[in-house]
Amino acid sequence: MALKQDDKIITFENYYDVMLAHIVRTKLEDNGIPCFIADENTLTANPLYNQAVGGIKLKIFERDLERCRAILAAEGDMHELDHVELDEETNDVVICPFCASTNVGPTDRSKFESVITSILPFINSKAWHCFNCQQDFE
Numbered sequence: 001m002a003l004k005q006d007d008k009i010i011t012f013e014n015y016y017d018v019m020l021a022h023i024v025r026t027k028l029e030d031n032g033i034p035c036f037i038a039d040e041n042t043l044t045a046n047p048l049y050n051q052a053v054g055g056i057k058l059k060i061f062e063r064d065l066e067r068c069r070a071i072l073a074a075e076g077d078m079h080e081l082d083h084v085e086l087d088e089e090t091n092d093v094v095i096c097p098f099c100a101s102t103n104v105g106p107t108d109r110s111k112f113e114s115v116i117t118s119i120l121p122f123i124n125s126k127a128w129h130c131f132n133c134q135q136d137f138e
């Protein structure tokens with residue numbers, strides 16, 4: 001006998017940001033909706049694998065889909081928090097190599113040095129700052 005449709009587990013949304021996935025999961029759980037995050041172990045073990053698996057998947061029961069959407073709609077657009085920086089050269093998502101956060105941005109220094117490097121291209125600087133763990137990296 002096939003599974004009832006009520007028991008079907010689906011991917012609700014994908015996130016690049018581990019923290020956002022947890023925030024959304026917590027909101028759903030607070031509303032009594034069972035859900036879980038897939039692929040997180042892979043991510044924390046190897047941050048660079050993040051893109052390969054397409055981010056973090058938040059899994060829910062299909063029967064809860066409409067409720068999940070309603071809950072998140074009431075929260076505003078959470079995906080605005082799921083901003084990612086794209087590397088201009090490779091078009092890849094920039095991920096902190098220290099903590100796997102996508103909460104990164106160009107350093108002020110790199111904006112300044114991008115002017116310098118256009119004149120002196122051999123100067124290479126750490127171009128990204130992680131707002132999660134406060135590390136700079138290239």
Ligand SMILES: [Zn+2]
Pocket residue numbers: 096097098099100101130131132133134135
């Ligand atoms: Zn970090």
